Amino acid sequence: MESSTVTGGGSSRRAATRQKLYEAAVTLIAEQGFSATTVDEIAERAGVAKGTVYYNFASKSVLFEELLRHGVGLLTASLREAAEKTAKDGGRTVDALDSMIRAGLVFIERYPAFTQLYVAELWRTNRAWQSTLMVVRQEAVAVVEGVLREGVERGELSDELDVPLTAAALVGMVLVAALDWQSFQPERSLDDVHSALSRLLQGRVSGRR
Amino acid sequence: MESSTVTGGGSSRRAATRQKLYEAAVTLIAEQGFSATTVDEIAERAGVAKGTVYYNFASKSVLFEELLRHGVGLLTASLREAAEKTAKDGGRTVDALDSMIRAGLVFIERYPAFTQLYVAELWRTNRAWQSTLMVVRQEAVAVVEGVLREGVERGELSDELDVPLTAAALVGMVLVAALDWQSFQPERSLDDVHSALSRLLQGRVSGRR
DNA sequence: GCTTTTGCACTGACCAGTCAGTTCAAAACG
DNA sequence: CGTTTTGAACTGACTGGTCAGTGCAAAAGC
Numbered sequence: 198m199e200s201s202t203v204t205g206g207g208s209s210r211r212a213a214t215r216q217k218l219y220e221a222a223v224t225l226i227a228e229q230g231f232s233a234t235t236v237d238e239i240a241e242r243a244g245v246a247k248g249t250v251y252y253n254f255a256s257k258s259v260l261f262e263e264l265l266r267h268g269v270g271l272l273t274a275s276l277r278e279a280a281e282k283t284a285k286d287g288g289r290t291v292d293a294l295d296s297m298i299r300a301g302l303v304f305i306e307r308y309p310a311f312t313q314l315y316v317a318e319l320w321r322t323n324r325a326w327q328s329t330l331m332v333v334r335q336e337a338v339a340v341v342e343g344v345l346r347e348g349v350e351r352g353e354l355s356d357e358l359d360v361p362l363t364a365a366a367l368v369g370m371v372l373v374a375a376l377d378w379q380s381f382q383p384e385r386s387l388d389d390v391h392s393a394l395s396r397l398l399q400g401r402v403s404g405r406r
Numbered sequence: 407m408e409s410s411t412v413t414g415g416g417s418s419r420r421a422a423t424r425q426k427l428y429e430a431a432v433t434l435i436a437e438q439g440f441s442a443t444t445v446d447e448i449a450e451r452a453g454v455a456k457g458t459v460y461y462n463f464a465s466k467s468v469l470f471e472e473l474l475r476h477g478v479g480l481l482t483a484s485l486r487e488a489a490e491k492t493a494k495d496g497g498r499t500v501d502a503l504d505s506m507i508r509a510g511l512v513f514i515e516r517y518p519a520f521t522q523l524y525v526a527e528l529w530r531t532n533r534a535w536q537s538t539l540m541v542v543r544q545e546a547v548a549v550v551e552g553v554l555r556e557g558v559e560r561g562e563l564s565d566e567l568d569v570p571l572t573a574a575a576l577v578g579m580v581l582v583a584a585l586d587w588q589s590f591q592p593e594r595s596l597d598d599v600h601s602a603l604s605r606l607l608q609g610r611v612s613g614r615r
Numbered sequence: 616g617c618t619t620t621t622g623c624a625c626t627g628a629c630c631a632g633t634c635a636g637t638t639c640a641a642a643a644c645g
Numbered sequence: 646c647g648t649t650t651t652g653a654a655c656t657g658a659c660t661g662g663t664c665a666g667t668g669c670a671a672a673a674g675c
Contacts, residue, residue: 227530228530228532228533229533230439230440230441230526230530231439231442232439232441233439233440316526316529317525317527317529317530318526319585320522320525320585320588321436321439321526322437323437324438358605359598359602361591362583362603363602365582365583365586366582366583368582369581370575370576370579370582371578372582373574373575373579374574376529377571378571379529382571389568393568393571393575394575396566396567397572397575399609400608400609
């Protein structure tokens with residue numbers, strides 16, 4: 198039951214090995230953090246020798262950085278697809294946001310370990326992969342910001358809306374709700390979680406119905 | 407410019423030393439993570455000898471655990487105070503939530519390093535201080551859940567509202583928005599950020615004004 | 616066909632350095 | 646005086662990274 202892979206397939210022998218290393222690294226680092234995870238552990242979990250890790254990646258940090266880039270790439274693609282699909286169907290901005298929330302939840306359900314690891318590293322400072330992290334973060338958040346901005350232009354969202362901040366808040370809402378869901382109420386269904394967040398987004402919280 | 411202390415005052419000599427150690431540890435661990443931070447570093451930053459660390463704390467982990475407990479204690483107290491004050495003034499549930507959002511922002515502005523560190527550790531599994539973390543998390547979230555539950559009882563919030571999930575989502579909204587504020591737009595004022603989040607909470611996002 | 620060569624992917628023992636934690640006599644403090 | 650701190654030396658376990666060597670499938674040679 199590999200629930201935390203984050204890389205696509207590959208055909209050559211080498212690609213398969215890298216894939217195994219990604220899978221091993223992502224779960225271990227999510228649980229223990231980067232520094233507490235040893236290269237020996239990663240190798241052992243992946244079922245390869247330690248030397249193989251260094252044959253495939255220049256260093257422990259590089260392995261981690263590539264993992265990061267790949268994972269966020271998947272998320273960004275998924276968000277963008279959700280947004281574009283809704284736009285093509287002539288949906289309102291709120292529907293696009295809702296659709297992106299779902300895409301976010303699907304991603305987190307599929308790659309919980311990656312999500313953990315990402316959250317744990319995102320706001321750290323003075324780390325080797327700081328710049329990588331900034332870049333990939335901006336890619337992902339930009340998708341949300343884009344949808345918000347278009348909503349404002351089309352008059353569907355208030356023009357007083359603070360785009361960057363609201364984007365961050367929305368991402369945070371989904372992220373934390375989903376991580377809590379996974380950690381503390383894993384038995385609940387994605388639809389269940391999605392509808393609760395959807396309600397919150399659409400301001401249907403206050404006032405009895 | 408100590409922006410990240412998280413402990414209250416103390417009177418004895420020993421308490422002062424512990425305070426210095428907390429301050430040093432919180433910033434270092436926030437930046438580098440627990441494992442990457444060495445006891446020598448903490449001692450040096452605090453301006454004490456390494457032996458002093460072990461005179462005051464049984465181990466590196468214990469130092470960290472006490473730091474965690476203390477920090478979340480401050481947050482919980484602050485949230486509770488905000489909620490109770492609003493309740494006493496006869497405010498609506500939304501006002502109490504709004505007041506708690508502000509309290510959260512104030513806390514994060516004052517103790518950014520602690521917040522970083524907390525977020526980075528919260529969803530980790532299999533760590534020594536796992537249980538400590540669960541307990542303090544529950545204390546803090548419970549305050550938000552309490553306010554939500556009372557709002558539902560009083561009919562001010564929809565009775566279809568998913569209390570635990572919404573609480574997590576709200577916490578996440580504030581947390582991520584605030585960390586982004588601190589990391590990427592530190593020049594903005596707290597009021598500014600607060601009003602943006604306030605608008606989001608009250609569902610005044612969609613629809614032109 | 617068959618041997619020989621090539622070179623990619625992998626191996627795992629090994630090394631030099633690091634770190635948590637210990638020890639303790641002496642100094643500083645209050 | 647009793648408590649707290651100092652500071653430096655020490656230990657033993659662990660870690661990132663290295664490197665000489667192995668295995669093997671496909672190409673080259675004959």
